[in-house]
Amino acid sequence: MNKVTEPGDPNFPTVMTTYHMVEHWMSGSMTRTIPWLVGLQPRSFIEISPELAESIGVTTGGYVSVRSPRNEIQVRALVTPRLRIGVIEGRQASIAGRFVCSGYKGIVCDPITNDLSPADMAGDGLIPSSKSFVVKIDKPDMNKVEKFNEYPVEYPAGMSEPIPDTPWAAQPEGRN
Numbered sequence: 001m002n003k004v005t006e007p008g009d010p011n012f013p014t015v016m017t018t019y020h021m022v023e024h025w026m027s028g029s030m031t032r033t034i035p036w037l038v039g040l041q042p043r044s045f046i047e048i049s050p051e052l053a054e055s056i057g058v059t060t061g062g063y064v065s066v067r068s069p070r071n072e073i074q075v076r077a078l079v080t081p082r083l084r085i086g087v088i089e090g091r092q093a094s095i096a097g098r099f100v101c102s103g104y105k106g107i108v109c110d111p112i113t114n115d116l117s118p119a120d121m122a123g124d125g126l127i128p129s130s131k132s133f134v135v136k137i138d139k140p141d142m143n144k145v146e147k148f149n150e151y152p153v154e155y156p157a158g159m160s161e162p163i164p165d166t167p168w169a170a171q172p173e174g175r176n
Contacts, residue, residue, distance in 0.1 A: 003069035004118045005134060007089070012068065012134035014052070014094045018113055021099045032106025044110040045078040047097040048137060053079040056139050063140035066098075066116060068133060073111035074145045096137060111146055 023041035
């Protein structure tokens, strides 16, 4: 069901935005199965402000519950001053950010970010227009933390062998 809420609903005081990362792009379906990209960013997270983290008693690496009118997920927090409390339409609102590369298949599996966002399309381009939406971030329900069956990370031999006539800084990971 595609539930949405009225603007200013006090049950959802945080504005969440989504974004991509250098290590993972699109929905992650192309990058969650590539070992060296997963090695660079092995887990998804939600960025929250120090003020929000303090109010719910969480630190970086701890789980939080993120609930929208559509769904609820349990995900690890990254406490950062990048996203702060601001004023939206005259009301204080915390800002949170989560990257979109999450899913149930791959070397890394995490709760799906898009399960939180409303499914609506921009009329002018017929692309998702839900890059920001409201959520409630609170203490986690550890009974709801999903346990995913992840593939083991195994690097192909060619990713760790030295490349002839290549500077040290450009050699693959695992170099000595």
